[in-house]
Amino acid sequence: MTTDQGLDAIVVGSGPNGLAAAVTLARAGLRVRVYERNSAIGGGAATAELTLPGFHHDVGSAVHPLALASEFFQKFGLKDRIELTVPEISYGHPLPGGLAGVAWHDIERTAAGLGRDGPAWLNLLEPLVDHIHAIAELTGDTLLRVPRHPFTLTRFGLRTLEQGGPAWNWRFTGETAPALLTGTFAHSIGRLPSPSTAGAGLVLAAHAHAGGWPIPTGGSGAIVWALADDLLAHGGEIVTDAEIVSLAELPPARIVLLDLTPRALFELADGALPASYAASMKRFRYGNAVAKVDFALSEPVPFTATDLRRAPTLHVGGTRADQARAENAVARGRHAESPYVLAAQPSILDATRAPAGKHTLWAYTHVPAGSTRDQTEQITRQIERFAPGFRDTILASYSQTAAQMQNHNPNHVGGDIAAGAVSMAQLVRRPVLSGDPWRTPLDGVYLCSSSTAPGPGVHGMCGYRAALSALAHEYNILVSPDLSLSTR
Secondary structure, rough: OOOOOOOOOEEEEOHHHHHHHHHHHHOOOOOOEEEEOOOOOOOOOOEEOOOOOEEEEEEEOOOOOOOOHHHHHHOHHHHHHEEOOOOEEEEEEEEEEEEEEEOOOOOOOOHHHHHHHEEEEHHHHHHHHHHHHOOOHOOOOOOOOOOOOOOHHHHHHHHHHHHOOOOOOOOOOOHHHHHHHHHHHHHOOOOOHHHHHHHHHHHHHHHOOOOOEEOOOOOOOOHHHHHHHHHHHOOOOEEEOOOOOOOOOOOOOOEEOOOOOOOHHHHHHHOOOOHHHHHHHHOOOOOEEEEEEEEEEOOOOOOOOHHHHOEEEEOOOHHHHHHHHHHHHHHOOOOOOOOOEEEOOOHOOOOHHHHOOOOOEEEEEEEEOOOOOOOOOHHHHHHHHOOOOOOHHHEEEEEOOOOHHHHOOOHHHOOOOOOOOOOOHHHHOOOOOOOOOOOOOOEEEEEOOHHHHHHHHOHHHHHHHHHHHHHHHOOOOOOOOOOOHHHH
């Protein structure tokens, strides 16, 4: 099956989607080469020493709600290749007065801790948890496909409309449950309430009570290296320090998959795209951004609510109203005075992340696209509100502004880690309105980044779907290759 030039397929970009695509193609018998502009592979899923020696921080994603639910990772057997710890607490949410909401992996235990809002929590989320495989299928492909589970889609759609609109508070009577839920909505960096943020948040909340929100031992880089090892074992190549600035400079190959944004495709194509498609690439919208800070700590974060000291993931933003105020300020192009902070403390579960007795903290907050403001003080102050003495535990920190996030990874345009605004229109049209949005008009060229369906997250599905499309169109291979560990 190899061409005269020696390569069948080229993948540009070594993030989880690029490597998922490369693995799928290599498993189909193709000779694959991956090009990566940086000296280290992984994109937004790498792990590195950013603060002090011995402290291992996740460069991008830290917690992986979709790692166990992803069709690609299930077929790949990720849980049999690396150690994924599913914590007892999926996520926690500090509130004023030393209170907290806790989303336990056990949904019944969660509801029991929410008092009079416990039944409302169960009524909202339990039907989604009970049908999590159908939810994963619905959200793991382009939204233009005819759903195989219409009743699940209806349940999900009605809850999304409720929580994404003015009625989002009608079922709750207290502050804890809505604040706890809103923390998942705010992952999407968008206006609150809105259908897009509610839909994404409900999926995350359902996974918290289904498979859980696992933490990879050794960091997110363990996922990347599991993919890379499989690719190399099946004859693939990875070339680092290789920035591609034009498609014309690539060696001949029948398939080219780009783990890049529509903007990058437009630039690399050098005017070769048809005018209408080029216009679509230029119209693709990027969202607001994150500013990230990694901390090396002398001890665990001293949260007043002691349950939170056992929560690997935390949403630090106060009440539902507080979070909406902060996120809507960013949506209007302003920095929030009291920002929502998404934090992870993986070292409470994974001793490999820091020297004995020490800890790491990963944290980011949302800012307007392209922001150059260092948010270290704002993040520190917000955590200190709920963990007095936190500032005294900090040994060192490493900050990246939104602009610097793009410098490290150009897919994060303006600091947009989702590689494209997460709006309802753009979830359907990602990046174009098509049943096969990965395929471009250029012969053999496909997009496979988070700018394509099904969108952001460390799930590999964008790369997997793009690779299957390429295999079907370029080689008439209509059946997914075996990705299992047993065939290695």
